[in-house]
Amino acid sequence: MGTDVLDILANKKVLYAEDEKGIRKHISEVLELFFDTVVSVEDGLEATYEMDVNRYDVLMFDICMPHLDGLSAIKKIREKDKKIPIIILSAHAEKEYLWKAVELKISKYLVKPYDTYDLKEALKIVALELVDNHLEIPLKDGYVYNPVKKVVHHEQEEKQLTLKESRLLEYFITRANQSISFDEIGAYLWDSEIPQKEAIKSVIKELRKKIGKACITNIYGIGYLLEL
Numbered sequence: 179m180g181t182d183v184l185d186i187l188a189n190k191k192v193l194y195a196e197d198e199k200g201i202r203k204h205i206s207e208v209l210e211l212f213f214d215t216v217v218s219v220e221d222g223l224e225a226t227y228e229m230d231v232n233r234y235d236v237l238m239f240d241i242c243m244p245h246l247d248g249l250s251a252i253k254k255i256r257e258k259d260k261k262i263p264i265i266i267l268s269a270h271a272e273k274e275y276l277w278k279a280v281e282l283k284i285s286k287y288l289v290k291p292y293d294t295y296d297l298k299e300a301l302k303i304v305a306l307e308l309v310d311n312h313l314e315i316p317l318k319d320g321y322v323y324n325p326v327k328k329v330v331h332h333e334q335e336e337k338q339l340t341l342k343e344s345r346l347l348e349y350f351i352t353r354a355n356q357s358i359s360f361d362e363i364g365a366y367l368w369d370s371e372i373p374q375k376e377a378i379k380s381v382i383k384e385l386r387k388k389i390g391k392a393c394i395t396n397i398y399g400i401g402y403l404l405e406l
Contacts, residue, residue, distance in 0.1 A: 182326050183302045183305050183306060183313075183326060184212050184298065184301055184302060184305055185326045185327070185328075186305040186306070186308060186309060186325050186326055187212045187213050187214075187235075187236070187301065187304075187305050187308075188212070188213075188214060188328070188341075189214050189328065189341050189344045189345040189348070190213050190214060190215075190235040190236060190308070190345075191213065191214065191215040191216075191217070191232075191233070191234045191235050191236075192209055192213045192215070192216055192217070192234065192235065192236040192237070192238060193217050193218075193219070193225060193228055193229065193234040193236075193237050193238070194206060194209060194216060194217070194218045194219070194237075194238045194239075195218070195219050195220070195221065195222060195224070195225040195237075195238070195239040195240060195243060195248060195251065196218065196220070196239075196240045196243070196267070197220050197221055197240065197242070197243040197244055198240075199220075201240075202218050202220065205238075205267075205297070206218045208294060208297060209238070212301060213236070214341060214345075217232070217234070220243070220244075221243040221244050221245045221246060222239070222243050222245060222246030222247055222248055222250060222251030223245040223246040223251070224245075225237075225239065225246075225248075225251045225255075226246065226251050226254050226255060229255050229258075229259070232369045233365055233366045233369065234262065235262070235263075235308060236262070236263050236264075236265070236304050236308070237252070237255070237262055237263070237264040237265070238264070238265040238267065239251060239252060239264065239265075239266060239267065240266075240267045240268065241266060241267070241268040241269075241270060241275060242268070242269065242270075248266065248268075249266075249275070249278050249279070249282065252264060252266075252282050252284075253282060256282055256283070260283070261352075263285040263303075263304035263307045263308060264282070264283075264284050264285055264304075265284070265285055265286045265287075265288065265300050265301075265304060266279055266284050266286070266287045266288065267288050267290060267292070268287065268288070268289060268290065269289070269290045270289070271289045275287075285300070285303055285304045285307055286300040286303050286304065288300055308325075308348070308352075309325045309348070309351075312325075313325065313326055315351060316406075317330070317389055317390065317393050317406065318390060318392050318393045318405060318406070319332075319390045319392055319393070320332055320333065321389050321390050321393065323347060323351070323389070325344075325348060328344040330388050330389050332390070337388040339385070339388060340384075342367055342381050343381060343384060343385045343388065345366075345367060346363065346366075346367060346381055346382075346385060347385060347389065347404075349363075349366050350394070350402075350404035351404065351406070353404070354404050354405070354406040355403065355404070355405060355406060356403065357397045357400055357401060357402070357403045358401050358402055358403065358404075359400055359401040360375055360378055360400075360401045361401075362401065363378050363401060363402070364377075364378055367381070382394060382402060392405075393405060
């Protein structure tokens with residue numbers, strides 16, 4: 179897998195849970211090289227709270243943490259979110275932990291000590307998982323989206339998407355042919371802020387200019403739907 183696959187993460191948010199301050203600081207700095215937003219917490223309880231109030235694209239958890247360990251936190255999160263990619267970091271390689279990780283559908287299990295190369299390879303796995311291993315995604319009317327470069331191709335033309343436009347389009351793609359409410363879109367793009375509908379409509383308007391008007395359908399009084 180080429181290193182440019184990591185560019186898929188450029189508009190994504192990661193939640194990182196690790197109780198050791200020095201490790202948390204170091205890994206957070208590495209993650210900031212690839213993700214748009216990195217939020218770090220020091221235990222599983224904080225992590226589950228964050229998942230309740232904000233939206234994340236990728237999770238990275240240590241196992242042994244106070245208050246609520248990583249696997250228990252992930253089990254709680256999996257009750258609500260079956261698909262979010264998760265990387266486990268652990269000093270344990272025992273089969274008991276590995277089997278629990280398999281049951282929780284962990285994307286990658288890294289055993290400490292690991293190096294930056296191992297972490298980058300794990301990030302490539304979750305990056306491809308986010309786009310179902312598709313680096314060219316066909317839209318309607320001959321438009322094609324590239325999630326690595328964040329560009330849309332149509333005939334001989336190439337249009338670069340902004341961070342919000344690419345983030346929204348990829349969110350639509352993961353929920354293709356499903357209606358998505360204004361509230362869901364607002365929460366995904368702006369987190370705890372509450373945007374006006376006009377702000378959402380503005381992003382949709384600019385996105386339509388780049389991917390074709392036929393791709394996104396208005397659902398009156400509810401929100402939008404991306405047809406694929």
